[in-house]
Each structure stands twice: as C-alpha cells, then as structure tokens.
Amino acid sequence: MGLSNQSTGAGVLESELRFVQRTAPDEKIIALAGNPNVGKSTVFNKLTGLKQHTGNWPGKTVSNAQGKYQRKGKNFIMVDIPGTYSLMANSPEEAVARDFVCFGSPDATLIVTDATCLERNLNLVLQTLEIAGKVVVCVNLMDEAKRKGINIDIKSLSRHLGVPVIPTSAQSKQGLDELMDAVYEVTSQQESAVPLQITYDEAIEQAVKILQPKIQELVADKVNNRWVALKLLDGDPAILKSLNAHLGFSLMDNPELTGLLDMASQHLAANGIQPALLRDRIAARLVHLAEEISSSAVAFENKRYNRTDRKIDSVITSRIFxxxxxxxxxxxxxxxxxxxxxxxxxxxxxxxxxxxxxxxxxxxxxxxxxxxxxxxxxxxxxxxxxxxxxxxxxxxxxxxxxxxxxxxxxxxxxxxxxxxxxxxxxxxxxxxxxxxxxxxxxxxxxxxxxxxxxxxxxxxxxxxxxxxxxxxxxxxxxxxxxxxxxxxxxxxxxxxxxxxxxxxxxxxxxxxxxxxxxxxxxxxxxxxxxxxxxxxxxxxxxxxxxxxxxxxxxxxxxxxxxxxxxxxxxxxxxxxxxxxxxxxxxxxxxxxxxxxxxxxxxxxxxxxxxxxxxxxxxxxxxxxxxxxxxxxxxxxxxxxxxxxxxxxxxxxxxxxxxxxxxxxxxxxxxxxxxxxxxxxxxxxxxxxxxxxxxxxxxxxxxxxxxxxxxxxxxxxx
Amino acid sequence: MNNNPYIPLSYLSIGQKAKVKTLTSDGSMRRRMLDLGLIAETIVEALHKSPSGDPTAYSIRGAVIALRAEEAGKIIVEVN
Known part of the structure; x- marks a missing residue:
C-alpha cells in the first residue's frame, strides 16, 4: 500500500493556491508570508476586516484565506499563505507557500516577522528576497519586544535588507496605516528599491553565472533567473516539478541548458562542492547573514529577557507537574x-x-x-x-x-x-x-x-x-x-x-x-x-x-x-x-x-x-x-x-x-x-x-x- | 567521565551549553536542522526535558525548539 504524493493530499495542495482571481484588472495581489505564530493572521484580519481564527501555535493558517482592502483608492487582494520557517519545502505547507510566492505572481510579498525573535524570522525574509523583488517586511509584536527590553533599529534593518521595513503591533492596530502605505508604494512603483543581493562563495557564484544567461533566455521575466540557477544546481526534484508546471515546459528538455548545468556542476565539484555541500553552504550563508543583520539591528537590554517563559516551562513541562x-x-x-x-x-x-x-x-x-x-x-x-x-x-x-x-x-x-x-x-x-x-x-x-x-x-x-x-x-x-x-x-x-x-x-x-x-x-x-x-x-x-x-x-x-x-x-x-x-x-x-x-x-x-x-x-x-x-x-x-x-x-x-x-x-x-x-x-x-x-x-x-x-x-x- | 569534548546533542545535560560542530543527518532532516539555524559554531543550550524524558527543548538562536533524542543524536556538539 504505497503512499504516493497523490494519495496523501500533497497533490491537491500544490494546485490549490496557484490561481487567485482578480475581479478588476487594477487590483493588486499581495502574498502574506511569515513564520508560524508571529501574528500573521492578526495582521491579515486587521487589514481585511475578516475574522480568521488565530492562535498561538504553529499551523493555524491551514487553508488559504483571501481578503480585500482598499488604500488610496486602490484595491488589494491579500492572500494569507501558510506560516512557514523556510521556503525549502520540507512539508506540503511549505510547498504551498513557496509555490505561491514563486509562481503565484503576487504584485508584492508582505512578510510578517516577530520582533521578539527576529534573527530566526530573517531566514524566511532572506529566502523570499532571493525569489521576489517587491517585498515589504513587517516587524510585528513590537509592543512585546518593548516589554522584553528588545530594541530594534528599523532603519538599519531596512538599509540592510534593501526593502521597506515597518514596525507594527497588529493587535492594537499600531503601524497598520504605515504598513498599507508601504505596500501601496511598493506596488505603485515601476522600479522598486534594490533588495539585498545575497552572494555565496566564489565557486557558487561562478556556477550561477554559467547558467544565468541561458535561463534568462528561456524563462524571461516569469521567474527570478538567479534563483532558478541556484535551484537547478541544488537539483531538488520537487521544485523542478513546480517550476516546470509554472513555465508550461520542462527546463531540462533544453539540451543546451543541461549541458551548461553539467559544466556548472563540474565547476562546483572541482572546487570541492558536492550537491549536498552546496545545500549546506547556501543554508549556512543565510543563517550567518541573518545573524549579522540581527546583531547590528537588534539590541537586548536584558540578556535574560525570556527568563519568565523558561520558569513557566520548567513547571508546566516538568516530570512531576x-x-x-x-x-x-x-x-x-x-x-x-x-x-x-x-x-x-x-x-x-x-x-x-x-x-x-x-x-x-x-x-x-x-x-x-x-x-x-x-x-x-x-x-x-x-x-x-x-x-x-x-x-x-x-x-x-x-x-x-x-x-x-x-x-x-x-x-x-x-x-x-x-x-x-x-x-x-x-x-x-x-x-x-x-x-x-x-x-x-x-x-x-x-x-x-x-x-x-x-x-x-x-x-x-x-x-x-x-x-x-x-x-x-x-x-x-x-x-x-x-x-x-x-x-x-x-x-x-x-x-x-x-x-x-x-x-x-x-x-x-x-x-x-x-x-x-x-x-x-x-x-x-x-x-x-x-x-x-x-x-x-x-x-x-x-x-x-x-x-x-x-x-x-x-x-x-x-x-x-x-x-x-x-x-x-x-x-x-x-x-x-x-x-x-x-x-x-x-x-x-x-x-x-x-x-x-x-x-x-x-x-x-x-x-x-x-x-x-x-x-x-x-x-x-x-x-x-x-x-x-x-x-x-x-x-x-x-x-x-x-x-x-x-x-x-x-x-x-x-x-x-x-x-x-x-x-x-x-x-x-x-x-x-x-x-x-x-x-x-x-x-x-x-x-x-x-x-x-x-x-x-x-x-x-x-x-x-x-x-x-x-x-x-x-x-x- | 571522558574528556572527549565532542558529544551528540542528546547527551547534553540540562542547563549546559555547547557549540554545534557537524550534522550527521542527511536529506530532509538535515535540511530541517539547517533551517532551524543549526549550522557550525551555533551555540545551543539544553533547557528542559518533557515529562517522560524525551523530547528535550533547546534554545537555538533565540527560539525554543523541541527535538526528539533521535534528531538531537544526529547533531554533534562541542562542550567546553
């Protein structure tokens, strides 16, 4: 009794989000992304006026809600995609999130992050920046961060990431106007600000350069070609499948491209980077970058800011109690x-x-x-x-x-x-x-x-x-x-x-x-x-x-x-x-x-x-x-x-x-x-x-x- | 007690801190660990065990993550 993707529901998930219907041609589609449990649904509800159920634990957004709002006479459709830590697609939820950000052609992606745990949240932000150009970062739960003595330098964060960063406390509706303005700006501009370009080791960059021109020729503006190059080198079959479905043809059917891919892979191998190591290097680079950005933009007044939480945990998860x-x-x-x-x-x-x-x-x-x-x-x-x-x-x-x-x-x-x-x-x-x-x-x-x-x-x-x-x-x-x-x-x-x-x-x-x-x-x-x-x-x-x-x-x-x-x-x-x-x-x-x-x-x-x-x-x-x-x-x-x-x-x-x-x-x-x-x-x-x-x-x-x-x-x- | 500073994370005592050295897992489990920020030189602290002794909660880059002994056993850390 085999468990194929089909028989366990991943198949239906993959197709579920792909299409969002605009009711008017000038409507803007906004993908709402974020780690689980960062108040993403609260932001969604406050902006769209919908009452989606939110909860303080991972996996609350299980189906993908859509809501509308207006700003300065323009209509926005907000799509609440599942909360994930990563777009590497370890689970069906992550696949849904990734596919929508990558292939759903949103006009902008709004990423909600948790001010009390910013470093961890930056991983998803960085991964998104690699795919999508028009991004707005919302640093939510600012009130809680303040209570815990965590200070966040929003300007520095924005400078590092190269995209607008807006502080909010969605529960008390603080910062939401600014957030909507930022989304409005990003979707109105022809050319958006230049987001942070994440660069990897010399050898990886060279391998990407081998592939990029040909990919550009094949996919045009449908997908970010640098990201496609990285994913081809990585060789993850699931992403390739989604990518091919989105493009309507199989990239790997192009003999010229497969030839270049062989060349690029050999180049990596010659520099000691096997496919598995490539993945490690890319992940490590993102983690280091998140650490770097967070250490320059976040200051902790009190190193033991979450001591109360640990004390509560030590009772309610203890062996005896x-x-x-x-x-x-x-x-x-x-x-x-x-x-x-x-x-x-x-x-x-x-x-x-x-x-x-x-x-x-x-x-x-x-x-x-x-x-x-x-x-x-x-x-x-x-x-x-x-x-x-x-x-x-x-x-x-x-x-x-x-x-x-x-x-x-x-x-x-x-x-x-x-x-x-x-x-x-x-x-x-x-x-x-x-x-x-x-x-x-x-x-x-x-x-x-x-x-x-x-x-x-x-x-x-x-x-x-x-x-x-x-x-x-x-x-x-x-x-x-x-x-x-x-x-x-x-x-x-x-x-x-x-x-x-x-x-x-x-x-x-x-x-x-x-x-x-x-x-x-x-x-x-x-x-x-x-x-x-x-x-x-x-x-x-x-x-x-x-x-x-x-x-x-x-x-x-x-x-x-x-x-x-x-x-x-x-x-x-x-x-x-x-x-x-x-x-x-x-x-x-x-x-x-x-x-x-x-x-x-x-x-x-x-x-x-x-x-x-x-x-x-x-x-x-x-x-x-x-x-x-x-x-x-x-x-x-x-x-x-x-x-x-x-x-x-x-x-x-x-x-x-x-x-x-x-x-x-x-x-x-x-x-x-x-x-x-x-x-x-x-x-x-x-x-x-x-x-x-x-x-x-x-x-x-x-x-x-x-x-x-x-x-x-x-x-x- | 031997002096080898390299142990699987699952052997780390509660309250102790250690530095990640290597991951011995592969495939999707490795990817998941990397997504958690478990790369070389990351400091990890064992916070508490669940009532039956497994899983254990660890502090990893400001987040509290529970790992079963099977997963933590595939993370080699250095205790100083």
Whole structure:
C-alpha cells in the first residue's frame, strides 16, 4: 500500500493556491508570508476586516484565506499563505507557500516577522528576497519586544535588507496605516528599491553565472533567473516539478541548458562542492547573514529577557507537574462548562418553548392545516429550540476558555508533554496539536494535519482525529453525563462526577487515538517515526476582549448556525417519519424497531442508533433527534429542563448503562458529513475516506458491545 | 567521565551549553536542522526535558525548539 504524493493530499495542495482571481484588472495581489505564530493572521484580519481564527501555535493558517482592502483608492487582494520557517519545502505547507510566492505572481510579498525573535524570522525574509523583488517586511509584536527590553533599529534593518521595513503591533492596530502605505508604494512603483543581493562563495557564484544567461533566455521575466540557477544546481526534484508546471515546459528538455548545468556542476565539484555541500553552504550563508543583520539591528537590554517563559516551562513541562497540570486544566475547563451551562440552558429553553404556543396560535388563526402546523412547529421549531438551548450555553463557555489556553501558548506545551506517547505509537507529536483543533471541529483538525510533514504520520493523524470529541458532540456528552453520571452521584458531587466522566471520555479518546495509531503503524501504515521538531513559542498575554469576540462570533455562532441549518430540515424529516404511517405504526417506530436488536446489543436502543445515523450531517442534532423521536412516539410533549429530559429518557428505558454507551458511541462513531468530505479532499482517496468511516465505527461497536454485555454479565445492572 | 569534548546533542545535560560542530543527518532532516539555524559554531543550550524524558527543548538562536533524542543524536556538539 504505497503512499504516493497523490494519495496523501500533497497533490491537491500544490494546485490549490496557484490561481487567485482578480475581479478588476487594477487590483493588486499581495502574498502574506511569515513564520508560524508571529501574528500573521492578526495582521491579515486587521487589514481585511475578516475574522480568521488565530492562535498561538504553529499551523493555524491551514487553508488559504483571501481578503480585500482598499488604500488610496486602490484595491488589494491579500492572500494569507501558510506560516512557514523556510521556503525549502520540507512539508506540503511549505510547498504551498513557496509555490505561491514563486509562481503565484503576487504584485508584492508582505512578510510578517516577530520582533521578539527576529534573527530566526530573517531566514524566511532572506529566502523570499532571493525569489521576489517587491517585498515589504513587517516587524510585528513590537509592543512585546518593548516589554522584553528588545530594541530594534528599523532603519538599519531596512538599509540592510534593501526593502521597506515597518514596525507594527497588529493587535492594537499600531503601524497598520504605515504598513498599507508601504505596500501601496511598493506596488505603485515601476522600479522598486534594490533588495539585498545575497552572494555565496566564489565557486557558487561562478556556477550561477554559467547558467544565468541561458535561463534568462528561456524563462524571461516569469521567474527570478538567479534563483532558478541556484535551484537547478541544488537539483531538488520537487521544485523542478513546480517550476516546470509554472513555465508550461520542462527546463531540462533544453539540451543546451543541461549541458551548461553539467559544466556548472563540474565547476562546483572541482572546487570541492558536492550537491549536498552546496545545500549546506547556501543554508549556512543565510543563517550567518541573518545573524549579522540581527546583531547590528537588534539590541537586548536584558540578556535574560525570556527568563519568565523558561520558569513557566520548567513547571508546566516538568516530570512531576507536567501531566497532572494538563489533566487539571482539562477538567477545570469541563467543570466550569458543566456547572455554568445549566442555568442559562434552562432560561433559554423556557423562553423558546414559551414562544411555541404563540406560534401555534398564530398558525391556527391564519387557518393553516394541521399538517403544516405539525411540520413547522412540532417538527422544525421544536428541534431548533432544542438545538439552541442545549448547545448554546456550553459552547459559549467552552470556546472562550479553550481559546484562552490557545492564546496563552499552552497548546504546543501539550504536544511537547505528550510527544513520547505519540512516538511510541509511531505517530507524530504534532498530532497533539491537530487533536486540539479537533476539539473545536474534526474537519478543521483534519485540515490541520497538514502541519505534519511525513505522509504516513499525516494519514494516521487524519484517520484518528475523530476520536477527539468535537464541539458538535460535547453538548451530547455534557447533557448525558450531567443526567446519568452526575444525576446518579447526586447532590454536591453531581457536577464533580460529570466532570470526571467527561474527562475520562476525553482521555479514552486520546487512548484510542494512540492505540489505533499504533495498530495502523504495525499493519497497513507500516513505518518508523519521522523527524520531529516543534517550536515552543513565547507565552503571550491573551487579549480577553478579542478572545470573547472571536470565540463567540467566529466559533459559537458558526457552529450553532451549522447546527440550526441542519436541524431545521432534520426536524421536518423527523416529524414526517413520525406521522407517516404504514399500517398502524409510524415510519419512525418501524425503522427504530428494525434497528432495535442491534441497539440493544450495544447497550442502546433503535431510536438512539437511528439518531446517530440521521445525525450524519452534523453530530449536533443527535440528542435533539432522540428527544424528538421519543416525544413523537408519545409520552410527554413539553420539555424545558434537564430533569424533564431525564424523566423522558428514563421512561424510554434508559439506565446509567445506556448513558455510558451513548457517550462511548458518541465518542467513537463515523465522522460527520463535513469531516468525511474534508478527509476525501485531503487524502484524495476514497479508500482512506472509507477507512476513516469504518475505523471509529468498528471501535465504537466493539467497545459498546464489551461494556454493555460485560456490565450485564457481571450483574451490575 | 571522558574528556572527549565532542558529544551528540542528546547527551547534553540540562542547563549546559555547547557549540554545534557537524550534522550527521542527511536529506530532509538535515535540511530541517539547517533551517532551524543549526549550522557550525551555533551555540545551543539544553533547557528542559518533557515529562517522560524525551523530547528535550533547546534554545537555538533565540527560539525554543523541541527535538526528539533521535534528531538531537544526529547533531554533534562541542562542550567546553
């Protein structure tokens, strides 16, 4: 089972960014580049007014957002390319970034850098200068640098690099006007300032000179010919492929050029520079140059400027406290969510179900037939009311808390703490980051897997992402654990018990991820762990206001919107199923009874299994479907508190075992429709998409079967 | 303790600093190390280990980078 580029999604990535559509001929396309975690997305959002999600860890920009802004009457399209450290294309993300800067023909490239870590960021700046002429460098996070006593001589930096350099603090909108002006200037000028020309050893320069005239003749102005010469000498096949695709012909088909290339390579070899050494020399030159520039432009008032960060790290990644702190934080987030969500949930339900009689009265007055009232009010409106009242409060609490941890810079530390477990499962430590994204949304987590370089490990992370419960499933888990675990414990311990249950479910999900990753590594995805490097970025002071705005508006409203959009038609379908009868039983009861024996085998019933199946478009609607189908089969009609929900469920034969099995199956079953489509897109393979469907479903069936029948055999229920 | 000043980076004790001498990796791993700025004469400091002892976080040119023992073992450093 070979893992070609094609089967692991690199193919689709390469073509993804190539074309950006101008809507008017005078629009300017700006590529927004930068290392991960330098506030690139913040710059993007502030300039374009879009609300792209940002976070303090590598790999946040996973899909390539485009936004527009106007400056002095001119229109700009800004393309946010993935954050990378290098354009040498070690990973699919880097290939996307490089291809866009090299071949996407942007009118200018804006590189965002981190003022607190400038030297490291200059590597990317220098690499970009080798390719693109029109470059603006944005030195972001100036406020943080100031706090840390790091002084940056912007003028000196600009003089060294030969391009405009603008200091900004994007979060507080400082320097953005100047930044837009600089981009405007650069794109308006015919001739831009002369950027720094990076020169290498004598022999390398001579080799480049051998090739340059012929390349100039072949490629004209399509690509920087000096850069092409260097890449030909380097001989990286991936870059050659992209280059040929861009040019529309193969450079190496030109016998004259290949002859010159042989000559140049021999010249290098005669000077003791073999291809591998050439690469080292080029990389070393860039690093030295970055060091030189940074030492003349950056002054540290305090050599130990990041001592606080190191102190925090030494506690939260320590042998004794590392894992316990992680578990405690996770539990704390759940506990706050569970205890905080109850009351608002009841208030919203009261309000929404209070409107229902008015809707009914209105429809009756308008003379609508009973079936229309049934579809609209009893079907659609009720399902919607349930989705909103059950989902909104936990999300509105959970998301800001999680975003807070993200913004602080805690998540890369989680990956650091857990890497060894992933290594033992022959998976990649960065998978922990993609799992964190999965808590938000599994589809996002799957796209996030692009940060993993090795195709094999990326596929493992993709196939197992669904073992992390996404926010669509959290409300289900929270409601069920509150009713059946918390409720069973009772009294003061109830929220503690449900927190514990929720934390255990998440831990089980992590355990299953590792187990499945290991099984995959030993069977169909054999291989050893590939190389692993992970940056632990500086801790950042979170912006509470922006956290709340972002997590409520970007995430909560988005997820809720999706749930509502799917719940409305689902409510109608459900009502129809409950009211269309064959013989004397409804379609709903009939289907549920078909599934019932299978459901019982797994500790659940036919209605529950059907809710999961009908919930395929979105996990958010699984509980509402259960409620609707139980209510449609006629026991209670009004439902406005968790207690009543408990009564409803118990009256349909639920026990604590049913609750546990529903939680387990919610954790482990097929991904939702969106996630499946995303997996298909990312893997470019129907086979792996089917595997991503089958693996968690099989795991869920096995675990539920064992738990249900184990408990029954032991006579615990 | 022997007096050989050249050791793999993975043997460096926490809190110790050393100078990079050579990389023994090749291909994409070598490239990645070079991109991190791990070229000859670069000063590297071992900062802390993760709870299970691996990976280890290193200070490299102002950034904190975690490397697994496998990667760090392919970086030869000189301890003074």
């Amino acid at each position: 590392g894992i316990p702190i992680m578990l405690a934080l996770l539990s704390l987030v759940f506990w706050i969510t569970i205890t905080g969500a109850n009351i608002p949930s009841a208030i919203i339900a009261d309000f929404l179900f209070g409107i229902e009689p008015k809707l009914t009265a209105f429809l009756v007055q308008a003379g609508s037939p009973a079936w229309l009232h049934g579809i609209l009010v009893l079907g659609m409106y009720r399902t919607l009311a349930w989705v909103v009242s059950v989902m909104l409060p936990p999300m509105a609490i959970f998301f800001p808390l999680f975003t807070l941890l993200e913004d602080l810079g805690y998540l890369p530390r989680v990956a650091f703490n857990l890497d060894n477990f992933f290594k033992k499962a022959c998976a990649h430590g960065k998978q922990a980051l993609t799992m964190c994204m999965g808590f938000g949304c599994n589809a996002a987590g799957v796209i996030g897997c692009r940060i993993i370089d090795s195709p094999r490990e990326r596929l493992i992370a993709t196939l197992t992402n669904v073992f992390v419960p996404c926010n669509g499933r959290f409300p289900t888990l929270i409601v069920i654990s509150t009713i059946f675990v918390g409720g069973t414990a009772g009294g003061a311990f109830s929220s503690l018990a449900s927190t514990l249950a929720l934390t255990s479910i998440v831990l089980l999900g992590i355990l299953m991820t590792l187990l499945v990753a290991r099984i995959l590594s030993k069977t169909i995805l054999k291989g050893l762990p590939s190389s692993f490097t992970l940056e632990l970025p500086p801790y950042r002071k979170p912006q509470i206001g922006s956290i709340i705005v972002r997590s409520i508006f970007d995430r909560t409203i988005f997820v809720l919107g999706r749930a509502v959009a799917i719940a409305a038609p689902a409510g109608i379908v459900l009502w129809l199923m409950a009211n269309i009868t064959t013989g004397d039983i409804s379609l709903l009861t009939y289907s549920a009874s078909l599934l019932d024996p299978f459901g019982r085998l797994l500790g659940m019933d036919g209605y529950i299994i059907m809710a999961f199946v009908l919930g395929l478009p979105a996990n958010e609607i699984v509980v509402p479907i259960m409620i609707m189908s139980y209510m449609a089969s006629g026991s209670i009609m009004e439902l406005d508190s968790l207690e009543e929900l408990r009564v409803l469920l118990v009256s349909h034969g639920w026990t604590w075992l049913t609750g546990v099995c529903v939680m387990l199956f919610s954790l482990m079953h097929f991904p939702c429709g969106t996630t499946l489509l995303t997996i298909k897109k990312e893997t470019q393979s129907l086979k792996w998409t089917l595997a991503s469907f089958a693996i968690p479903t099989a795991a869920g069936i096995i675990v539920c079967f064992l738990v249900a029948n184990g408990v029954r055999l032991l006579g615990l229920i």
